[in-house]
């Protein structure tokens with residue numbers, strides 16, 4: 001069955017960015033000139049997924065406001081002769097078919113995904129965690145969809161994580177079945193680093209089957225007292241199998257200030273107009289104190 005829907009959880013507290021995120025969600029923080037969440041939506045669209053479900057908190061409508069059409073903006077820009085930016089605004093106005101579902105309480109990633117149960121229905125779907133922005137020639141999600149099509153089982157994206165940071169991730173124990181592709185044997189959410197079963201950490205891309213919802217509904221809270229998607233996958237794995245793909249591309253963890261700043265620099269340096277100049281300025285900054 002074709003994957004047509006992507007769920008983007010965007011209802012977290014954004015505690016690592018406080019106070020900036022007191023009044024708006026961290027997914028609207030800008031990476032160069034686009035909010036972080038737009039990279040996730042564009043990755044889904046570029047992977048052939050046209051229906052986006054964004055899980056939002058009940059406290060702010062800012063994400064909805066961002067994506068709703070603003071025809072007056074394009075008209076104003078056009079009247080001022082800025083046709084290029086007007087075109088970009090119109091592209092955004094039509095960008096995607098986005099449905100919003102509210103997560104009334106913040107009870108973890110598994111619970112956030114569960115909020116999309118009715119809208120997803122009985123079909124496979126993707127989950128994109130917008131904090132993880134992936135720069136890749138072929139979108140990471142598209143790479144994973146190829147695995148899903150050939151193996152007919154769920155897929156998680158993984159990458160090699162430094163031992164010192166592995167405790168912040170879902171970690172998989174695997175056996176390799178093809179270059180960069182592994183069959184998952186077990187998973188654990190945020191293990192103590194010394195007990196981590198490998199250095200392969202889950203990054204924020206999943207292709208899931210709809211049976212995940214009933215499992216999420218049945219499991220107790222796990223790491224951090226939250227309903228964890230990783231725990232639900234551990235259960236489902238035994239019934240349906242699961243694959244882990246070391247995708248081709250570079251991932252930036254924009255969910256904390258250092259990763260976000262690194263991503264700004266990396267994406268900024270690729271900018272056609274000022275990338276070269278920025279690269280030089282960053283080079284000079286290395287001796288700044």
Ligand code: G1P
Pocket residue numbers: 109129132168169170171189190201202203204228229230
């Ligand atoms: C979530 C998942 C974790 C995964 C991580 C990737 O954790 O629970 O398994 O490794 O995203 O970014 P969070 O970062 O929300 O704590």
